[in-house]
Amino acid sequence: MKESIKIDILCLEVHAGSLIESLANIVQENEEYKLQKRRNDITGTPRLLFSRDGFNIEFRSPRSGESTGRFRVQAGRINEKTDLTDIPNLREMINAFVDLYTAIDGSPVMGFGIAPSQPVAVPLPEGDYPSSPRRFINWLDLYPPEEVERIGRQTLLSTPAPEVEELDDGSILVVSKHPFSDDPIEDIANHIGIHFWGQDPGLVR
DSSP, X not given: OEEEEEEEEEOOHHHHTTHHHHHHHHXXXXXXXXXXXXXXXXXSOEEEEEEETTEEEEEEOOOTTOOEEEEEEEEEOBTTBOXXXXXXXXXXXXXXXXXXXXXXXXXXXXXXXEOTTSOOOOSSXXXXXXXXXXXXXXXXXXXXXXXXXXXXXXXXXXXXXXXXXXXXXXXXXXXXXXXXXXXXXXXXXXXHTOOBGGGOTTTOO
16 A cells, blocks of 8 residues: 655745755756656646655645645555665655755745644644744654754754754754654653644644
8 A cells, every 4th residue: 555655845935936946956966866757737836756766756846825845755564664764765755855955045944744644734823934833743853943942952952763863054853753653752742842743632633
């Protein structure tokens, strides 16, 4: 069975229209990438199909009036295992996401992963970013420098997660678990001080 794994990148509206051009430039200028197809879908939204080190990834540009672009891969459960190393194209999507994040003029507001069973929702109230605190955490979260300062650099770097990485601009990537995993991450949520999306009353009733 194939399921979609998504990573969203939320930026200021002024940069939303240039996301796909930034990614297209990355794909064309780096040999680990290969462009497959660039097209508009039936809604007129630009999409970029590409591969990174042989694994296919799709990126959907923000729709008109939106500020969120989306990476997506199709991935099957492998023997029901949920280790982060089980699905190589998940790693390639994370790498492509980080490449685009670092290429955007000015820091994006945030990045966050969406698991197959998770309702699609932005962890910030629409229009309130970047000043509002993040409502919930996900299987993957990328904290820009402003949010790192708010939460605390050492707090984020010491997060008890499988993967924690500080980027050159001071942003911090936290991968809390495999997106197919049902494992609880209360220890991570308690450490950071933001609850997991499964405990958000606006998403789960």
